[in-house]
Amino acid sequence: MAVTSVVVVGCGVIGLTTALSLQRTGRYSVTVVARETPSATSDVSQEWASPYAGANWRPFASLGDTVQREAEETTYFRLRDIAATQPAAGVKVVPMRDFGVSPGEGVPPFFSYVHNARYIPRAEWPEHAYFGYTYESLIVNVPRYLMWLRQHFCALGGVIRQAELAHICDSPAVAGVPAVAVVNCAGLGCQALGVNDAAMFPTRGQTLLVQAPMVDFTATAPAARSDRATYVIPRGDGTVVIGGVFEQGSTVASEDPETTDEILRNCIALCPQLLDRGFEQLRRPSEVTKDDIGRLRARIICAKVGFRPSRHGGPRLEVEHLGGLTVVHNYGHSSFGYQSSWGYASAAVRLLDGALAAAAKL
Ligand SMILES: Cc1cc2nc3c(=O)[nH]c(=O)nc-3n(C[C@H](O)[C@H](O)[C@H](O)COP(=O)(O)OP(=O)(O)OC[C@H]3O[C@@H](n4cnc5c(N)ncnc54)[C@H](O)[C@@H]3O)c2cc1C
Known part of the structure; x- marks a missing residue:
């Protein structure tokens, strides 16, 4: 099977979960680029959210909010599975x-x-x-879980490059890979990446x-x-x-x-x-x-x-074409990034699959 090179920008819970979900398909080779990455030190920058969470699973999607409901349900069962099989994950x-x-x-x-x-x-x-x-x-247990996600991703062949990007389109060059697709999981940082989302x-x-x-x-x-x-x-x-x-x-x-x-x-x-x-x-x-x-x-x-x-309006889960790259946005998870992470990651994988399949037909 042909393997496509993809860059994930962001190494918080959303970036790492998305990177692992892409990797698990067997169709993508994934490089993560991020300014902050999980480490063993307790001195953590406030420029990213993930180390500051509680975190628990507490659903709040209303009946009509299908995307959030599915994300919470998928994540509930995935986290239960991790709790049962991966004691090191916290x-x-x-x-x-x-x-x-x-x-x-x-x-x-x-x-x-x-x-x-x-x-x-x-x-x-x-x-x-x-x-x-x-x-x-x-x-x-947020510090343990982030380290576990990181180690799990790297053990499966994933690569992490620590670097601050000035624009989302710089990410393949900074990662040093010939990627045509990028998944944007930069959280609040997306504002400084040329994404300019006023919401x-x-x-x-x-x-x-x-x-x-x-x-x-x-x-x-x-x-x-x-x-x-x-x-x-x-x-x-x-x-x-x-x-x-x-x-x-x-x-x-x-x-x-x-x-x-x-x-x-x-x-x-x-x-x-x-x-x-x-x-x-x-x-x-x-x-x-x-x-x-x-x-x-x-x-x-x-x-x-x-x-x-x-x-405003909830997380952005959307495909955009920027500077010759297919960009899938997966950011804006406010107070529910952990409890819905696996669901949004699966949705991002489906979006990328669809966008690349559509591009291949052109
Ligand atoms: C006090 C608190 C309690 C919370 N409690 C819960 C809870 O109980 N349950 C729950 O589900 N959620 C909770 N959350 C929410 C959760 O923490 C967030 O939704 C989640 O961490 C968002 O993750 P993220 O990966 O999208 O963003 P982030 O963790 O912010 O990661 C962004 C990544 O992008 C990178 N980046 C940004 N800009 C650049 C750039 N220019 N160049 C390169 N890299 C860049 C950063 O370095 C980082 O790696 C809580 C949050 C807080 C603050």
Whole structure:
């Protein structure tokens, strides 16, 4: 079978998942070019989103949003498979306690395929919640998973070149390969690559990594402000990511101490297990004491601020012809890059297959 050379621009969760999905077809030889790539160091640039995620799997596609629904479902089963067969990947199945503000209509679409889904009785809902479900979700230990994706890709013959591009069309030359096709997975960075997509914007996130080995489930709940949500995501190694904020358009790169206090208070109320307590002691944020906050503060390992690659209208999954290259765009996954990564990667492969087949007929 003839093998086509392709460049993937970007080495975050979307770039690596797309690169692996192209590689798995056996039809493509793949080179990744990226300014930032996963490494063992904990000192990570804020110029890319992937190392800053929680990350858990929490579906939110509405019934009519077929693309997002399929991406979430595909990724659910792929991550379950990775959790079962690849212990080094840092992916685990855990129960989710999912509370929200808008229940939508009828049974949520994902109830038909997630494992062990049921409603949580109203008496257990936290403040500001208007529904509650529990189901088997997935948690991703982000640093481990990114390294695993990278190692897996390279072990299968993939090549990664670390370089900053000035334009998407420079990527084959920088990669040193005769590629006629490029997949653009540059997240927020696509703005500086000649793509000029005015729909892109950052959504600031602030999280804390804390030591809390008792937490063996993930949870999420609404907060008083619409640009806040409370979430707790264990990493499976005794540490837990707690958050957080969704500040659209903000580029403030430093930790906000008031937000840190807010996160500590809200997360203790949602998950008393952070302080080694049980649900019987679940309280409203207003009932969390200064002493409680002080105890969880003493368990903080670090605070982090990252920027989600958001896009008005949702991710861009589209073919464009630029400077003689077939470019498949796969960027703009905002707050759901991990939980929908394998689905969007499959869709990008289908788009590339179709575009190259159409070009071959001309
Ligand atoms: C606080 C926080 C919590 C989150 N929690 C979750 C969660 O629980 N679940 C979930 O599914 N998602 C979550 N996300 C979202 C998720 O992190 C993103 O959707 C995802 O990381 C986007 O990945 P990406 O590969 O598209 O972009 P990025 O990770 O930003 O990668 C972009 C890549 O492009 C490269 N690049 C950019 N510009 C250039 C250039 N000029 N030249 C060369 N290379 C370039 C970069 O170096 C990088 O390799 C969270 C995000 C944040 C910030």
